[in-house]
Amino acid sequence: MKEVLVISGKGGTGKTSITAALAVLQKRIAVADCDVDAPDLHILLKPRRKSEEEFIGMKEAFIDHSKCTNCGICYEVCEFDAISKDIKKIPFRCEGCGVCSWNCPAGAIKMKDTVTAKTYIADINNGIMVHADLYPGAEHSGKLASRVKEILRQKAQAENFNKKLIDGPPGIGCPVISSLSGVGLAVIITEPTVSGIHDMERILKLCRHFNVEPEVVINKFDLNKEKSSEIERYLDKEGYSLIEKIPFSRKFVDALKKCKTIVEFEPEGILTQKIKNINSKIWSKNE
Amino acid sequence: MKKIAVASGKGGTGKSTVSLLFALILSEDYRVKLIDCDVEEPNCHLFLEGPVKKQEPVKIFSPGFDLNKCTRCKKCEEVCEFNALVVTEKKILHFPELCHNCKGCLIVCPVGAVSDSYRVSGIVYDKSIDKKLSLRYAEQNIGEAKASPLIEAIKKDIQKDVQIVIYDSPPGAGCSMVETVNNADYVILIAEPTPFGLSDLKVTVEVLKKINVRTGLVINSSQKDNSILTDYASNIGLDILLNIPYSKEFAREYSRGIIVPDIFPGLKESVKELIKRL
Numbered sequence: 001m002k003e004v005l006v007i008s009g010k011g012g013t014g015k016t017s018i019t020a021a022l023a024v025l026q027k028r029i030a031v032a033d034c035d036v037d038a039p040d041l042h043i044l045l046k047p048r049r050k051s052e053e054e055f056i057g058m059k060e061a062f063i064d065h066s067k068c069t070n071c072g073i074c075y076e077v078c079e080f081d082a083i084s085k086d087i088k089k090i091p092f093r094c095e096g097c098g099v100c101s102w103n104c105p106a107g108a109i110k111m112k113d114t115v116t117a118k119t120y121i122a123d124i125n126n127g128i129m130v131h132a133d134l135y136p137g138a139e140h141s142g143k144l145a146s147r148v149k150e151i152l153r154q155k156a157q158a159e160n161f162n163k164k165l166i167d168g169p170p171g172i173g174c175p176v177i178s179s180l181s182g183v184g185l186a187v188i189i190t191e192p193t194v195s196g197i198h199d200m201e202r203i204l205k206l207c208r209h210f211n212v213e214p215e216v217v218i219n220k221f222d223l224n225k226e227k228s229s230e231i232e233r234y235l236d237k238e239g240y241s242l243i244e245k246i247p248f249s250r251k252f253v254d255a256l257k258k259c260k261t262i263v264e265f266e267p268e269g270i271l272t273q274k275i276k277n278i279n280s281k282i283w284s285k286n287e
Numbered sequence: 288m289k290k291i292a293v294a295s296g297k298g299g300t301g302k303s304t305v306s307l308l309f310a311l312i313l314s315e316d317y318r319v320k321l322i323d324c325d326v327e328e329p330n331c332h333l334f335l336e337g338p339v340k341k342q343e344p345v346k347i348f349s350p351g352f353d354l355n356k357c358t359r360c361k362k363c364e365e366v367c368e369f370n371a372l373v374v375t376e377k378k379i380l381h382f383p384e385l386c387h388n389c390k391g392c393l394i395v396c397p398v399g400a401v402s403d404s405y406r407v408s409g410i411v412y413d414k415s416i417d418k419k420l421s422l423r424y425a426e427q428n429i430g431e432a433k434a435s436p437l438i439e440a441i442k443k444d445i446q447k448d449v450q451i452v453i454y455d456s457p458p459g460a461g462c463s464m465v466e467t468v469n470n471a472d473y474v475i476l477i478a479e480p481t482p483f484g485l486s487d488l489k490v491t492v493e494v495l496k497k498i499n500v501r502t503g504l505v506i507n508s509s510q511k512d513n514s515i516l517t518d519y520a521s522n523i524g525l526d527i528l529l530n531i532p533y534s535k536e537f538a539r540e541y542s543r544g545i546i547v548p549d550i551f552p553g554l555k556e557s558v559k560e561l562i563k564r565l
Contacts, residue, residue: 009328011298011458016483037459038296038487059368079348079389091497092465097389098368111368134461136493141461142432170298170458171327174432177384194544195303195330202328205429224542256481257515 001156003164004282005034005183005212009199011170013189014219017252019167020044021261021275022282026126030161032152033131034145034179035169036117044261047122047129055132055147057116057140058096063089067108074100074109092137117144119151128155142174149179163283172206180207186214187243187282192227200231204240214240217278221245243281246274288445290452291565292324292471294495296487298458300477301507301531303330306455307546310335312558314420317450323424324467325457326409326437332424334546341413345425345440347433348388351404352379363392363401384432409437421449438466451562460491468495473565474502475528480513488516492523502526503565508533528561529554 006019020041023031033041061082063074068087075083078100082093101109116138122129130152132144149166156164168179168186180186186207190200200216207214216235221228228245235242247270255265262271293306303323310321323331350363350372357379364374371385372392383406393401409427416422425437434457445452456467468474474495478488488504495502504520506513509530520527537550548554 008298010330011328012300013298037461037464038298038490040297040483040486043482043486077390077394092462095387095389096368097387097391098366099389099391099394102366102391102395136460136490137465137497139462141459171325171434171463172427172429173327173434173463175461176327177430177432191542193542194333195328196542198330198333199328202429209430223538227542253481256483259482 001162001164002283003166003183004185004187005166005168005179006187006189007168007176007179007203008170008189009172009203010190010196013191013196014252015189016040016044016167017256017262018189018217018219018275018278019165021263022279023124023165024126024261024263025276025279026163028161028163029127030152030156030164031124031127031129032148032164032166033129034148034166034175036132036134036141036144036148036175037169039131041167042129042131043259045124045129047120047124047131049120049122051121053119054115055117055119055144056113057138057143058114059098059111060094060096060114061089061098061100062110062112063087064108064110067106069106071105073103073105077103095139116140119148121151121155127161128159130155142178145169145175145178172202176206177210180210180212183212185282186212188214188216189219190216190231191220192218192224192231194227197227197231197234201234204238215243215282216240217243218245220248223248244274244278246271288449288452289565290454290471292454292456292468292474293477294456294464294468294474294491295458295477296460296491297478297483300479300484302458302477303455304541304546305475305477305505305507305531306453307331307334308548308554309558310420310453311546312548312555313451313562314417316559318419318448319451319453320445320449321420321422321453321455322441323422323455324438324441324463325455326425326427326434326441327457329424329426331422331455332412332414333544335414335416335422337414337416337422339412340415343411344407345409345411345437346405347408347436348390349383349386349404349406350381350392351402353400353402354378356398356400358398360397362395362397366391366395388436408433411437411441434463435466438463460487460494464491465494465498468498468500471500474500476502476504477507478504478516479508480506480510480516482515485515485519489519492525503528505529505531507531529557
């Protein structure tokens with residue numbers, strides 16, 4: 001069974017457009033959207049939901065004001081400024097550590113399980129897709145990304161999918177770390193800009209830190225050929241491999257506007273050819 | 288002091304670009320501090336030249352243990368909601384990637400065996416760009432999971448004479464974005480007129496509604512027909528502040544690390560006019 005994760009460090013480099021295009025090229029595939037903070041893969045793959053599940057992402061403190069003596073201990077011990085001086089809970093700040101509840105002498109604070117998201121298992125034309133809706137402002141997207149991946153693995157195992165493809169979140173923090181754990185290959189999508197390069201270097205270091213093999217795709221490479229060469233030299237020097245360079249084209253946006261992947265939008269085009277090249281490389285190398 | 292946050296659910300929509308454009312344009316008339324809150328992947332410093340005036344590590348709580356004092360009562364393990372501690376006869380295991388730095392273990396230990404130690408989660412830099420513009424940014428250490436402590440640190444201690452603070456938010460609508468817009472007077476949302484742009488804008492608007500902060504929309508890579516965004520905006524009563532068209536010339540300069548506000552005719556005037564309204 002093979003598991004490929006698409007990430008980028010920098011946002012907006014083309015992760016989701018490329019992941020969706022790679023997905024439709026497969027005969028049979030299990031896909032997951034681990035960018036749970038801002039999921040978009042469903043727009044292109046149009047999953048039909050089969051089942052859903054509530055996700056208890058955290059515990060949260062609830063203050064019983066009839067028991068509260070306003071002693072202020074909870075305000076003092078909370079490291080997250082989630083309780084105000086006049087003992088009111090401040091929205092979005094509670095991390096669920098329970099330190100307030102533990103220390104409350106009046107027993108006025110209870111920790112309760114909180115549903116922070118819904119996860120979905122859905123059909124797509126050539127397989128299944130696991131995705132989630134994080135409730136607005138909910139914490140712990142890393143935990144949710146882990147859960148989405150866990151469901152993907154269980155379903156893929158149960159239904160004999162031998163290819164798993166995951167759309168990852170931007171950044172290098174908790175949801176990315178959760179998405180990375182245990183994957184066979186991380187495909188890094190970068191672009192030839194100062195910010196694309198800076199962010200790629202950091203995500204490559206993160207991959208190394210967690211022992212995941214990364215390979216790189218340069219999107220919009222001809223936007224700045226000099227910067228593209230700079231990326232190639234860097235990869236060469238550091239011993240990373242480059243899978244493909246995709247030319248700049250507004251066609252990705254044109255396809256997106258029709259809610260189609262580039263492979264469906266322009267089956268014979270150069271961009272589709274490039275996606276096919278990436279497709280054949282990532283699955284063969286990940287055996 | 289006016290505090291303006293620039294945010295968008297989706298990545299790569301032009302948050303840093305708009306933050307930089309606003310910082311460059313507004314610092315012609317005001318003292319401006321740009322704070323790059325995308326501590327995981329900061330980019331603003333790549334576009335602004337200037338000497339680093341100050342650099343400081345950000346320390347976060349990470350418990351230390353005195354095994355001689357410890358009675359193995361396991362209260363610390365019990366209080367830890369995140370399963371970041373395991374107490375055994377021989378030693379205490381701490382898993383920093385699970386730890387939320389809540390200090391529960393420190394507070395609960397009855398014999399003082401847990402010490403208030405720390406580790407460095409990243410470095411904050413202060414860069415002086417010109418007389419009226421300064422930049423603050425941070426780099427989260429590779430492997431650190433949580434951005435919030437760094438974002439909180441980076442927003443502290445702004446010089447009193449600064450007139451406009453711009454917070455450049457990380458992508459997403461999660462805890463890092465919430466931490467960034469916290470205490471901002473106004474949030475400028477950036478979106479592109481595509482289905483992805485709309486979807487992520489909606490998610491972000493839902494979050495911001497709960498925080499109750501004034502918001503407006505900048506349409507980036509604006510096209511002849513932006514109805515996908517404008518229909519939604521007029522439905523929910525979201526102000527459209529500016530339209531910035533796609534410019535390949537701008538994108539090329541951007542790729543080399545250069546921001547040229549003058550590429551967009553009339554932008555300077557519009558931004559200066561806009562800031563008076565916010």
